[in-house]
Amino acid sequence: MNLSDSKKKLAAAGVVCGIAAACLAYFGNPANMALCIACFIRDTAGALGMHSAETVQYARPEIVGLVLGAFIISTATGEYRSMAGSSPMTRFVLGVVLAVGSLVFLGCPLRMIIRMSAGDLNAWVALIGFVLGAATGVFALKKGFSLGRAHLANRVSGGMLPAVMLGILILALASTVLRSSESGPGSMHAPILLSLIGGLIFGAFAQKSRMCFAGSVRDVILMKNFDLLTIIGGFFAVMLIFNIASGRFVPAFDTPGIIAHSEHLWSILGMYAVGFAAVLAGGCPLRQLILAGQGSSDSAVTVLGMFAGAAMAHNFGLAASGTSVNAETQEVIAGAVPLNGRVAVIICIIVCFIIAFTNKRSEGR
Amino acid sequence: MKEVDARGLSCPEPLMLTAEALRNETGPVRILVTEPHQKMNVEKFAKDHGRKTVSTETEDGFAIVIEQKL
Secondary structure (H helix, E strand, C coil), X not given: CCCCXXXXXXXXXXXXXXXXXXXXXXXXXXXXXXXXXXHHHHHHHHHCCCCCCCCCCXXXXXXXXXXXXXXXXXXHCCCCCCEECCCHHHHHHHHHHHHHHHHHHCCCHHHHHHHHHCCEHHHHHHHHHHHHHHHHHHHHHHCCECCXXXXXXXXXXXXXXXXXXXXXXXXXXXCCCCCCCCCCHHHXXXXXXXXXXXXXXXXXXXXXXXXXXXXXXXXXXXXXXXHHHHHHHHHHHHHHHHHHHCCCCCCXXXXXXXXXXXXXXXXXHHHHHHHHHHHHHCCCHHHHHHHHHCCEHHHHHHHHHHHHHHHHHHHCCCCCCCCEECCCCCCEECCCCCHHHHHHHHHHHHHHHHHHHHCEHHHHC | CEEEECCCCXXXXXXXXXXXXXXXXXXXXXXXXXXXXXXXXXXXXHHHCCCCEEEEEECCEEXXXXXXXX
């Protein structure tokens, strides 16, 4: 079944993904973080011991489900293609940028939309940066940017990341070797089976609809094409209704407890880096997981870059903190972006510019 | 026939190359892509621009012939 040939089907796919995300939020995922690719990769990296921030360690079954959902549906519908060889190390670095930029803002583009639907005005500010970043990526594309061609690879190569994800799931279910937070965001989660099913459904529909947050902005700017934006519209509408109906819609800036901060410049610059890197890499963090599931080893390398970037964000003190309330004094403590995080975002943006204007299509032939 | 080799390129490069090829070409154009979603994207792009397509499977992907502008 082709979900991408009409706007109604695309909007319906967005609605299904929105329902899956709303269910995950309802059944225990952190408030305002129903499904965040950067946060959940960060949590999974913590579970694997790649960083030691004790409050954000949990092997998120949603990440496993997204990759496996895309793998299963693409195999079943004949869309699985094992491809590799399009500047893998550059894509790894872009993956690092995607994770660092997201964790300075506190959310990937998917969570930005979820935060927007919950009235978090910081996310609306960050959208400015994301659109500008995607626009810069489009400018580079128009100037001939390309990471070169991928080639058909051994069929097994494309199945390696799905297999690794399955391995993580088995370890989470059948052993105690993975780390698991006892407090903080990492301790808040929907039941494992529900998270896995949510991820599988989301992954399958995202694969069939080509859902991509960076792609939707890119296509509007580049080709005046609103197809991908239609999916985001369907997703946003469901999350907005869910947040209003469940009393989670709070239109404000400094809302404690929703894992967000009000450092506007750094929200903008963090998402600028993400929008820019995502267009260069051919898709947002979610799309990278989906492409990796349908056989792209290049996207799998980008995903590994996101794991490394997420670990670096906590090992080197780059990640922002969310606004919170002191339980004893009831004093509101404003969330902040540490100096290391600010420097890292600037470096990430410089790296994006270097990648964008030194990789030309003609050189990839 | 004008031919565009977009095999193995990331999105949106196949569509950018297709758009570039169709800009000054009223005759048929053959587009080579590797992945099914790129084939569908090219077919839809042509349809949105009033051009019919005929697609065939090749050894390493798909060939989409965008027919002459009527």
